[in-house]
Amino acid sequence: MKIAIVGYGKMGKEIERIALNRGHQVVLKIDENNINEISLDNFKDVDVAIEFSAPQSAFSNIMMLLDYKVPTVSGTTGWIDKLELVKERCEKESVTFFYASNFSIGVNLFFKLNEHLAKMMDQYPNYHVLIEETHHTQKLDAPSGTAITLADGLIENLESKKKWEKENSDSQDSIAIKSYREGKVPGNHKIIYESSFDKIMIEHNAKSREGFALGAVLAAEFIKDKNGYFTMDELLKV
Numbered sequence: 001m002k003i004a005i006v007g008y009g010k011m012g013k014e015i016e017r018i019a020l021n022r023g024h025q026v027v028l029k030i031d032e033n034n035i036n037e038i039s040l041d042n043f044k045d046v047d048v049a050i051e052f053s054a055p056q057s058a059f060s061n062i063m064m065l066l067d068y069k070v071p072t073v074s075g076t077t078g079w080i081d082k083l084e085l086v087k088e089r090c091e092k093e094s095v096t097f098f099y100a101s102n103f104s105i106g107v108n109l110f111f112k113l114n115e116h117l118a119k120m121m122d123q124y125p126n127y128h129v130l131i132e133e134t135h136h137t138q139k140l141d142a143p144s145g146t147a148i149t150l151a152d153g154l155i156e157n158l159e160s161k162k163k164w165e166k167e168n169s170d171s172q173d174s175i176a177i178k179s180y181r182e183g184k185v186p187g188n189h190k191i192i193y194e195s196s197f198d199k200i201m202i203e204h205n206a207k208s209r210e211g212f213a214l215g216a217v218l219a220a221e222f223i224k225d226k227n228g229y230f231t232m233d234e235l236l237k238v
């Protein structure tokens, strides 16, 4: 498969390594220094683009790639307020897009565990729920896209919770997400339920970026000959 990498930073480089190991060709690498190379001509022979750039650039990159009818996988976080517009294009036009706030298989199992635990905890409102996430100091967005997906899983399953907020939240109907930025941490997430008697906690810690990058390459292989909007639910059939 001929892959273009859009956003050739920490993730882009890891994706390249894994794509080459899986027998693919990386025919184009785009970062902030050569964005003018995103053109119809350069992308005409590309099978799939994998976009891991920055919160401020992802949406316009994705729109251009869809204009050129290039099936696109993106994991860039911090822009998902515009995700609905991309989904609409996938419904109305014959374009292909795969999005995951987290491509790690372990994290996607953790998302399911979070929803299951929330369903159980819904009967025990004396437990106060909180999300904590820790990432490396270069991360541009906070809270992480993964923490927002975890919060959405709680909101869907806890009757009393209607929204999430950054840091401390006094309001009964919102979930606080605390973000920490430390060293080179690839990504840690905790869901904490606390009562005056005890604490229940589930936690996922990524050991490296490899799990995210492998998921993105598997997603690229999955969408190559498909049309529409896809997520990890379709890839993992969970």
Ligand SMILES: NC(=O)c1ccc[n+]([C@@H]2O[C@H](COP(=O)([O-])OP(=O)(O)OC[C@H]3O[C@@H](n4cnc5c(N)ncnc54)[C@H](O)[C@@H]3O)[C@@H](O)[C@H]2O)c1
Binding pocket: 006, 007, 008, 009, 010, 011, 012, 030, 031, 032, 033, 035, 052, 053, 054, 055, 057, 061, 074, 075, 076, 077, 078, 100, 101, 102, 103, 104, 138, 139, 212
């Ligand atoms: N979904 C996941 O599983 C997952 C996992 C890790 C990181 N991420 C997200 O992926 C994104 C990238 O992470 P990273 O750690 O590789 O960041 P990074 O800062 O190391 O790399 C970003 C790259 O994007 C490039 N870039 C900037 N503007 C651009 C533009 N307009 N067009 C193309 N490229 C541009 C930069 O030159 C840089 O090479 C972040 O949003 C991060 O949160 C997602």
